[in-house]
Amino acid sequence: MRASELTLVRNLPLFHEVADPHFEYLTAAALLQRFPPHVVLIDEGALPDFLHIVVEGSVELFAAHDGRETTIDIIRPVTTFILAAVIRDEVYLKSARTLTEALILMLPAEKVREVFSKDAAFARAVVNELALRYRGVVRALKNEKLRSSAERLANWILKSDEQQGRAGHVTFACDKRTLASQLGMTPENLSRNLSLLSKHGIKSGSREIVIENRSALSAFAQPTSLIDG
Amino acid sequence: MRASELTLVRNLPLFHEVADPHFEYLTAAALLQRFPPHVVLIDEGALPDFLHIVVEGSVELFAAHDGRETTIDIIRPVTTFILAAVIRDEVYLKSARTLTEALILMLPAEKVREVFSKDAAFARAVVNELALRYRGVVRALKNEKLRSSAERLANWILKSDEQQGRAGHVTFACDKRTLASQLGMTPENLSRNLSLLSKHGIKSGSREIVIENRSALSAFAQPTSLIDG
């Protein structure tokens, strides 16, 4: 593993306060691997071998049952995922696949648990990380159950615009079918919702969305920190 | 606080390994209070004052937005709730109300955080508790997104029967409207689903459900440890 990548990981909140020898112990046995897009990294139901960390690219967490499938979260750098299963040493409840090409750091699960029980600073960092993720899932659940698909899309546009510097135009990082899946709707429904939202202050092109009337969009979306963070 | 209750709390996984002085520090300032049914204990959006623990009775966690409302979880004794908000000292994302009469133990949030940063055993226990809850929410999300309302009901019947000793008949602990809300459907829909399930091995009375053909019900419900635990 390169020094620059090591530094990147070292600076994660999760590892920042860990004692040096413990950090070295963890990373000595780590694997850093590059994966092409659409590769399954984790199968739900399996026992955790590694704690995964997305260093570059993006990873989709999803779950399937009886022929149906649903996206649970999208993970972007630099973040751990499926920490809860590793800590508890219980089966994964979600699968994970790369969306784009991705660089993934993998720390042996057994060693993570070992350091966790020896290093109090690490234990506290794990709590913070877990609490953060927990709140993320609660937000996802609220977003799903308390909003229509059009409202989810409207809020996604507002949030993406924020992330892209409030320029008033949002460019798509991926296909619309992938976006649709992230937002919990079909591609057809995304299309219809985009044209619906043209009544609420947006203009949608093939590669980008322009916000023409932010307050109208916001009035429709009703963003709230209790869901959107 | 009575000794018996103190022992109960002391024996929770969350507090079992905590050093004596820390435990006493926490419980010295604790409040133990009895609430009637349908009382709101926590409002989403507020900052946490206390870590709550259900000692007796049951508590519903729910969230509301724009006139809609949804049940997120039902908490039964003896369990903490909304630990993540207390640890991170951030606003509650969910509200909580008593379903039945309930006995609630409340530990000052500030002191919980204090002991958390001093007591490594407590920190580790918090991780386990949080990881458990995290997985609970993921399961709830999967249950919601990957199953129809009739399937959720069928699985609820199977699980309740397990909890009541696999006797083949499940008695309702609450009104059907409350049950409907827990299962994420309207009372009307619950009625229809109950009659639908009569084609899949159950007979539903006004106060109980009888499982006449468990394998048929199970075939319809398709329970899985990856959702139902």
Next chain:
DNA sequence: CGCAAAATTGAACCCAATCAATGTTCGTGG
């Protein structure tokens, strides 16, 4: 009993998924 609340049943409606057809984009090879 008799009444109020809860539960059931029926009808209409709504959101979103599915199926089907058409239109667009974009990468590729002639």
Next chain:
DNA sequence: CCACGAACATTGATTGGGTTCAATTTTGCG
């Protein structure tokens, strides 16, 4: 550089699960 094909995107029609509204029946309790 253009033509072509395949995947992606849009549009329309239909279906389905679920809610809402309204009316009726049952339940439980004074």
